Amino acid sequence: MLSYWREHVVTWGECDPFGLVYYPHMLAWFNDTEHALWRALGHPIEDMIARDRTTFVMGEVGFRFTGPIRYGEPVLCRVSVLHLGRSSLKWGSECVAARDGAPVYVGSATRVYARINDDNSLAAAPISDALRALLEGPSPPSALLPAALAAKLGW
Numbered sequence: 556m557l558s559y560w561r562e563h564v565v566t567w568g569e570c571d572p573f574g575l576v577y578y579p580h581m582l583a584w585f586n587d588t589e590h591a592l593w594r595a596l597g598h599p600i601e602d603m604i605a606r607d608r609t610t611f612v613m614g615e616v617g618f619r620f621t622g623p624i625r626y627g628e629p630v631l632c633r634v635s636v637l638h639l640g641r642s643s644l645k646w647g648s649e650c651v652a653a654r655d656g657a658p659v660y661v662g663s664a665t666r667v668y669a670r671i672n673d674d675n676s677l678a679a680a681p682i683s684d685a686l687r688a689l690l691e692g693p694s695p696p697s698a699l700l701p702a703a704l705a706a707k708l709g710w
Contacts, residue, residue, distance in 0.1 A: 560633035574623025595695035611666035618662030629653035
């Protein structure tokens with residue numbers, strides 16, 4: 556199924572001096588990668604909210620630290636569709652060091668597709684056919700990975 560990755564350079568404060576990434580940043584890196592994917596698909600989240608009055612809201616998240624990374628180092632963050640339900644979408648997420656593919660975190664997140672009501676409350680809704688076609692279609696291009704690293708990662 557659909558997969559997408561982006562590079563992120565670790566900023567000051569995203570990890571401790573021992574290279575342990577703070578959990579909120581794992582979620583932020585996932586979220587930024589997911590939003591970059593939607594933009595690459597030509598369907599940015601902000602347009603979904605403004606034009607369609609719909610969005611994907613977080614239902615459940617789980618991330619696990621798997622290896623150190625340091626301030627200033629680039630990482631590759633990837634999201635992949637694991638399951639596409641009637642009104643939900645489960646992403647797999649992983650992050651690796653760009654230098655050698657060493658794992659940094661793995662995780663998953665389930666999003667619920669929701670309609671934004673006039674009173675700004677949310678109600679689960681079936682994922683539209685147009686969005687389903689994007690999520691079941693080919694992966695948009697990500698930046699080029701060196702061939703040796705792509706082979707090592709299986710990307």
